[in-house]
Amino acid sequence: xxxxxxxxxxxxxxxxxxxxxxxxxxxxxxxxxxxxxxxxxxxxxxxxxxxxxxxxxxxxxxxxxxxxxxxxxxxxxxxxxxxxxxxxxxxxxxxxxxxxxxxxxxxxxxxxxxxxxxxxxxxxxxxxxxxxxxxxxxxxxxxxxxxxxxxxxxxxxxxxxxxxxxxxxxxxxxxxxxxxxxxxxxxxxxxxxxxxxxxxxxxxxxxxxxxxxxxxxxxxxxxxxxxxxxxxxxxxxxxxxxxxxxxxxxx
Amino acid sequence: xxxxxxxxxxxxxxxxxxxxxxxxxxxxxxxxxxxxxxxxxxxxxxxxxxxxxxxxxxxxxxxxxxxxxxxxxxxxxxxxxxxxxxxxxxxxxxxxxxxxxxxxxxxxxxxxxxxxxxxxxxxxxxxxxxxxxxxxxxxxxxxxxxxxxxxxxxxxxxxxxxxxxxxxxxxxxxxxxxxxxxxxxxxxxxxxxxxxxxxxxxxxxxxxxxxxxxxxxxxxxxxxxxxxxxxxxxxxxxxxxxxxxxxxxxxxxxxxxxxxxxxxxxxxxxxxxxxxxxxxxxxxxxxxxxxxxxxxxxxxxxxxxxxxxxxxxxxxx
Ligand SMILES: Nc1ncnc2c1ncn2[C@@H]1O[C@H](COP(=O)(O)OP(=O)(O)OP(=O)(O)O)[C@@H](O)[C@H]1O
Ligand SMILES: [Mg+2]
Numbered sequence: 001x002x003x004x005x006x007x008x009x010x011x012x013x014x015x016x017x018x019x020x021x022x023x024x025x026x027x028x029x030x031x032x033x034x035x036x037x038x039x040x041x042x043x044x045x046x047x048x049x050x051x052x053x054x055x056x057x058x059x060x061x062x063x064x065x066x067x068x069x070x071x072x073x074x075x076x077x078x079x080x081x082x083x084x085x086x087x088x089x090x091x092x093x094x095x096x097x098x099x100x101x102x103x104x105x106x107x108x109x110x111x112x113x114x115x116x117x118x119x120x121x122x123x124x125x126x127x128x129x130x131x132x133x134x135x136x137x138x139x140x141x142x143x144x145x146x147x148x149x150x151x152x153x154x155x156x157x158x159x160x161x162x163x164x165x166x167x168x169x170x171x172x173x174x175x176x177x178x179x180x181x182x183x184x185x186x187x188x189x190x191x192x193x194x195x196x197x198x199x200x201x202x203x204x205x206x207x208x209x210x211x212x213x214x215x216x217x218x219x220x221x222x223x224x225x226x227x228x229x230x231x232x233x234x235x236x237x238x239x240x241x242x243x244x245x246x247x248x249x250x251x
Numbered sequence: 252x253x254x255x256x257x258x259x260x261x262x263x264x265x266x267x268x269x270x271x272x273x274x275x276x277x278x279x280x281x282x283x284x285x286x287x288x289x290x291x292x293x294x295x296x297x298x299x300x301x302x303x304x305x306x307x308x309x310x311x312x313x314x315x316x317x318x319x320x321x322x323x324x325x326x327x328x329x330x331x332x333x334x335x336x337x338x339x340x341x342x343x344x345x346x347x348x349x350x351x352x353x354x355x356x357x358x359x360x361x362x363x364x365x366x367x368x369x370x371x372x373x374x375x376x377x378x379x380x381x382x383x384x385x386x387x388x389x390x391x392x393x394x395x396x397x398x399x400x401x402x403x404x405x406x407x408x409x410x411x412x413x414x415x416x417x418x419x420x421x422x423x424x425x426x427x428x429x430x431x432x433x434x435x436x437x438x439x440x441x442x443x444x445x446x447x448x449x450x451x452x453x454x455x456x457x458x459x460x461x462x463x464x465x466x467x468x469x470x471x472x473x474x475x476x477x478x479x480x481x482x483x484x485x486x487x488x489x490x491x492x493x494x495x496x497x498x499x500x501x502x503x504x505x506x507x508x509x510x511x512x513x514x515x516x517x518x519x520x521x522x523x524x525x526x527x528x529x530x531x532x533x534x535x536x537x538x539x540x541x542x543x544x545x546x547x548x549x550x551x552x553x554x555x556x557x558x559x560x561x562x563x564x565x566x567x568x
Contacts, residue, residue, distance in 0.1 A: 006373030014361040084357035087323055088414070091351040092374035093343045250324065 003094035007102035011076070015106065025072070025110060029064030029118055036060060036184075037127040050215055053129045057122040058210035059183040064114055065142060066203050067174055069107045069149035070156060074166045076103065077157025081249055090247040100238070104150055111146045119214075132216025137223065141209030144227055147234035148202045154241025161249055177203045202233040273332075274299045274422050274453035275320060280329035282315055282477075289315040291477040293329075297455065302448050304464040305457045307474035308564060313457040314354050314426055316474070320455065321351050321424050333422060347375055350420035354427050354457075356411035358399035364410050365395035368417055375418040385413040390439055404431040412440070416447075423447065425456040429463060441467060461557035473560060475567050485556045492559035495531035497552040498540070502526045504548070513539040 001009075015022055033056075040052035080086045089099060115138065122129035152173070160166040178184055180194065181203035187195050198204045205226040212223040275297040282290040290312045297303050305313045318324040320331050322338030322345075331338055336345040358367050368382035375381075386392050389409040394402060402410060408431045415423060429437050437460075444467060448454060458464055464471050465485040472482040481488060495517060502524050510519035510528055515535030520527045530536045533551060540546055 001369075001373040001378070002376075003374045006370045010359045010362060010366070010370045013366065014359065017361040079360075083360070084353065084355055085359065087353065088357045088371070089374070090341065091321060091323060091346060091349070092371060093346045093376075094374035095343070248323070 002098065003092075004098040004101050004105075007094070007098060008105045011102060011106045012109070015110075025068050026114055026117055028067065029060050029114065030121055032060045032063070032184075033057060033118065033122055033127065037122070041127075048215075048217055050130065050217065051128055053122065053127050054215040055186065055211060055217075057118070057127070057129045058214045059207055061115060061118050061214075062145070062181075062203055062207040062210050063174075063178040063183040064118065065111050065145055066149045066178070066206065068110050068114060069146045070153035070174060071166065071170050072107055072110060073103045073150050073153030074157035074160065074170055075163065077154065078160045078163065078166050081157075081246065082161065084248065086247045096242070096245065100150075100154065100242070103153075104147065107146050107150050107153075108143060111142055115142060129214075131214055134213050134216055137213035138210060141206060141213060141223070141227055141230065144230035144234060145202070145206035145209070148206070148230045148237060151234050151237025151239075151241050152202070154238060155244060158241055158244035158246060174203075177201050180204075181207055183207055202230060202237075205229045205233075272299050273297070274301070274334060275455065276330075276332040277316075277320060278330045280316070280319060280331065281327045282312075282319060282324065283327060288477050290319065290326075293474075293477070293479055295472065295479070295482070297453060299453050300448070300451050302444070302454045302467055302469045303456075304468035304471040305455065305474060306459075306461065306464055306471055306560060311474040312477040313474055315477075317424055317426055317455060317457060318353070321349065323351070323353070347418055348421045350415035350418065350423045352411045352415040352425045352428055356407060356414075358407075358410065358414075360400070361398065363396050363398055364391060364402060364406075367399050367410065368413055371414050372417050377418060381417050385417040388416060388443060389413045390436070405433055405436055408432060409436065409440075420452075422453045423455070425454065427457050427459070429458060429460060437463070461555065461560050465556035471556070473563060475564060480563055480567070489554050489556060489559045492554070492562045493531070494554040494558040494562050495529055496533045496554060498528040498530065498533070498536055499525050499550040499552065500528070500540070501548045504544070513543065515539060 036056045037053055040056055043052040044050065045052060045055065119129070119131060121127070123131060156166060156169050156173070160169055181187070181198050181201045182190070183203060187198050190198070208218065209223055209226040209230070212218040212220075212226075273296060275295070277293060277295040280290055280293045293316060305317060307313055315324060319326045320333060320338065322341065325339055333345060334348055336342055338345060359370055362370065365382055365386060368385055369379050372378065372381040383392075386395055389412050391406060391409050391413060394406055399410065408428065412425065412428050415425065429440055432440060441463070444454060468485060470482060470484055471488065473480045473488070481491065483491070502521055504526060507519040507521045507526065510516055510526060513528070513536060515530050515532035516528050517531065518529040528536060533553075537546065537549075537551075540549060
């Protein structure tokens with residue numbers, strides 16, 4: 001077995017055995033889906049004829065994915081460093097890239113499961129979400145989005161020494177981003193300058209990509225731009241995260 | 252010309268031989284944490300196959316020193332070479348050759364003992380057999396399926412040792428491996444360490460059990476406030492300390508005043524039922540006692556490494 005396979009297996013087992021964390025990872029977006037679903041129940045968007053839920057659901061899903069990817073990696077990095085597990089890895093020949101790729105594998109697994117569960121729930125008649133025929137395009141943009149937020153998680157995990165720090169920093173970054181990117185309220189309701197600001201945020205692109213794939217709204221060109229920009233965020237965030245990476249808090 | 256070339260060749264052979272026979276070379280190592288000088292000007296050469304003990308009171312700098320040798324802490328100045336390579340920055344070619352047990356052990360959360368070891372084994376490209384072997388080596392086979400969070404303190408320590416040994420490393424670093432072990436487990440570990448030494452492994456370890464160090468180590472270094480106070484075989488250290496032997500006899504045999512007049516006796520103290528004679532000339536004292544009325548009920552205690560250690564550390568404060 002490679003270090004990558006072993007780390008992925010170890011993390012997978014740890015995740016499945018830690019039922020409380022796994023439950024909230026999946027329940028969190030569903031709670032938001034329920035709240036927004038009930039608020040906008042039956043309302044339709046005039047121009048496209050879609051139900052509001054078709055736009056709200058990708059928003060909540062995008063936020064859920066961003067949250068799970070960035071917090072998942074940030075918490076485990078911080079905890080592994082705090083528990084001296086990274087020091088243990090440090091004195092074995094396991095490459096750092098395998099540590100990061102194993103986190104990516106876990107994050108993608110969580111993301112795909114979360115996505116399937118979420119869409120499954122959103123399409124029940126109570127919420128009545130319609131999924132467009134372009135739905136397979138969810139996968140590329142989702143993978144790139146997860147990679148970008150994993151990079152963000154590497155940064156947060158590198159600068160945090162305690163779980164409290166991860167929560168504080170992570171929430172300060174992700175929650176405002178969720179609002180400003182239009183994950184919770186449509187960007188169209190925001191002043192023009194705030195709409196411009198939304199384009200500086202990776203979540204905006206993940207959201208655009210998911211709306212294109214799931215609601216079937218928007219241009220193909222914008223979808224691919226979103227994928228490109230997310231790739232850029234993933235590369236830059238990961239590079240910064242690796243730069244800040246420390247094997248132990250004493251270094 | 253020819254002579255010079257031959258000479259250079261011979262010298263090269265000599266240096267490469269010493270390099271091959273040296274496991275660890277530490278030169279003028281310094282490390283401080285803010286105002287605390289944790290390690291000050293430590294130099295040390297450990298030949299291959301040696302079992303060396305680092306001793307010293309809490310805070311003496313043992314962990315700091317051993318972790319700088321492992322590459323886990325960065326020295327402020329000085330150099331470390333392990334098997335001819337630098338342990339810092341991280342060197343993937345060196346890491347499979349060294350095994351590390353840190354004072355604070357770390358395990359993968361939510362895994363069982365054997366799953367943890369299998370994970371670590373995979374880092375070295377090894378299969379499950381390596382994990383099973385390491386578990387058996389520390390006598391943990393019966394606890395293989397227990398979650399790491401549920402194992403006892405002593406089992407934890409044994410699992411940490413197994414983690415250090417899973418890849419059969421050439422140089423083994425153990426930071427207080429016997430602290431939490433019960434007496435039997437400690438003896439089992441001694442047996443295992445002796446086998447590793449017999450197999451030619453180099454072992455660097457720290458302990459607070461002086462009897463154990465005396466039993467196991469080829470050489471010991473006693474550290475105090477970041478410096479090596481003394482370095483040598485346990486026997487040499489005991490000799491150097493000037494701590495003598497003790498002779499115990501029934502308190503009824505004679506008075507302390509009488510005892511002090513015997514040939515070779517440095518001092519005598521009286522306890523509830525025993526009279527203790529302190530001497531650096533055991534044979535003379537025994538001869539004198541023989542003349543005085545026989546050796547019935549006489550016991551002798553020779554100086555131990557612990558005596559030498561306490562003498563040396565006591566003299567520092
Ligand atoms: N990470 C650290 N940050 C600050 N000070 C430290 C750190 N690690 C060790 N020290 C200090 O350095 C000195 C040496 O500590 P070290 O842990 O090396 O001692 P030790 O000989 O291993 O002690 P013990 O027998 O208790 O394990 C101590 O004064 C300690 O307080
Ligand atoms: Mg220590």
